[in-house]
Amino acid sequence: MTVTSLSSALHAKITARTAKAGVVGLGYVGLPLAMAFARAGFTVTGFDIDPSKITHIDQRESYIEAVPTEVLRDECEAGRFSATCDFTRLADCDIVAICVPTPLTAHRDPDLSYVARTAEAIAKTLRQGQLIVLESTTYPGTTDEVVKPILEKAGLKSGRDFFLGYSPEREDPGNRQFHTATIPKVVAGDGEDAASLMQAFYGATVSTVVPVSTTATAEAVKLTENIFRAVNIALVNELKLVYDAMGIDVWEVIDAAKSKPFGYMPFYPGPGLGGHCIPIDPFYLTWKSREFETPTRFIELAGEINTAMPHHVVNRLAEALDIRCGKALSRSKVLLVGLAYKKNVPDIRESPSLRLMELIERRGASAAYFDPFVPEIPSTREYADLKGRRSIDWSEEAVASYDAVVIATDHDDVDYAAISRLSPLIVDTRNVFARKGIASKAIVKA
Structure with a gap:
C-alpha cells in the first residue's frame, strides 16, 4: 500500500x-x-x-x-x-x-x-x-x-x-x-x-x-513549561532566604505583589521541588545543550537553589531546636507532616519530604511522618532505605511526643490547630498556619 x-x-x-x-x-x-x-x-x-x-x-x-x-x-x-x-x-x-x-x-x-x-x-x-x-x-x-x-x-x-x-x-x-x-x-x-x-x-x-x-518543537514545549516553573520557584526560594535575613516575611511580600493585575505572576517557596516533572525535566535540556556548546546558566542555577532547600529547612530546624528548646537536633524526635510532593495527593515522586527525612536522620535525629494520603512509603529509586515505613496513627498524644513538627506538605485534611497547641516547635515551610489564621509562638517559618 x-x-x-x-x-x-x-x-x-x-x-x-x-x-x-x-x-x-x-x-x-x-x-x-x-x-x-x-x-x-x-x-x-x-x-x-x-x-x-x-x-x-x-x-x-x-x-x-x-x-x-x-x-x-x-x-x-x-x-x-x-x-x-x-x-x-x-x-x-x-x-x-x-x-x-x-x-x-x-x-x-x-x-x-x-x-x-x-x-x-x-x-x-x-x-x-x-x-x-x-x-x-x-x-x-x-x-x-x-x-x-x-x-x-x-x-x-x-x-x-x-x-x-x-x-x-x-x-x-x-x-x-x-x-x-x-x-x-x-x-x-x-x-x-x-x-x-x-x-x-x-x-x-x-x-x-x-x-x-516538528516533534522536536513539541518536546521543547514541555520542557519550556516546566523550566519556567523551576526557575521562578528557585527565584522565590532565593528571595525567601534574602528576605528572611532582613526580617521580612516573603509570604507577605508575595501576597501584596500579586495584587498587581498585570506584569506579575505569584510563585511560592517551599522545602524543595517534587513531582515527576519540575525537578527532572530542566536537566534534560541542560544535557542536550552541551551538544550545541550552549550554556544554560539560569536552569542550572535554579537547580542548585531548589536542590539546596531541604538543607536550609534542616539547618533552620536545628537552629530553632537549639535556640528555642535548648536541645540538639541529634537528640530530638521530629515529625514530618506531609510526605507527598504536593497537597491533597498520594504522589511521592521526587518528594522533598523524603530528602528531609534522610537529612534529619543523618544529623542523628529520629524522624517519623504523618500523611493521610500516604499510609506507607513505597519502593523508590533513591530512598530504598525508607521503603515500608508507615505514617504514624494520628492522635494528640502521638503529636505531643515529638520535639518538633516540620510542615513539609500542606494537606487540607490535617488538624493544624491541634499541632499548634501540642508541639513545642513547628517549622512551617508552606505558610499554612498564617494562611489559616493560626497563631502560635512555637511556629518558625522556613
Missing part, C-alpha cells in the same frame, strides 16, 4: 472510532490517557511490565487518584479497556502511545532506557499503517534520534510504512479543574501524514489540539 492509502485507512478508522489504541505504561500518565481514549469511543489495550497493575485492572480497581474506580469499571465492562503484560498484542493496535518514565541518572543525565526498551518491544510487532506516539517528557530530538531509529531497524520506514508522532503529557495530579480530556494537547508528527493523523486522533480525544511544526 502507498503511504497515502495507509494514512487514509487510519484516518477512516479514527473517524469511525474503530481504530484500536494501545497505551504502554499504566502509571500517572498512561492510565488517565487510556481512559480518555476509551471514553472517546476507542477500544484500548493497556500494557505494563508490572503484573500488579494488571491485577488491579482485572479486578476493576483503580490505583491512580485521577481515574475513579467507577470510571475504570465502566470502561472495562463496556469492553473498551483491558490490560495485559503480553507485549505481542501491540500488533493488534493501530495507534500506540508510549507513556513510560524518563528519570535522571545519578549524574543527572537523561535515562531513556525505558523509552528505548519500549520502542524495541514495539519494533518486534511493528506493521504498516500504525501510528506510534511518544508522550514521555524528554529532550528535543528524542523522537527523531532515539525512537525512530529503533523502530526502523526492522526495515519499515517512518512516513512511508508507519507514522510517528510526539505529544507531551500535561497531567497535574490533584487538579480538580482540568483532566486529561480538557487540557489542551500539543501534537506533532514526523511528516505531514503523521501530523495530520496526530491531529485527527487527539482531536477525537481531547477538547483542544495545539499542532506544532
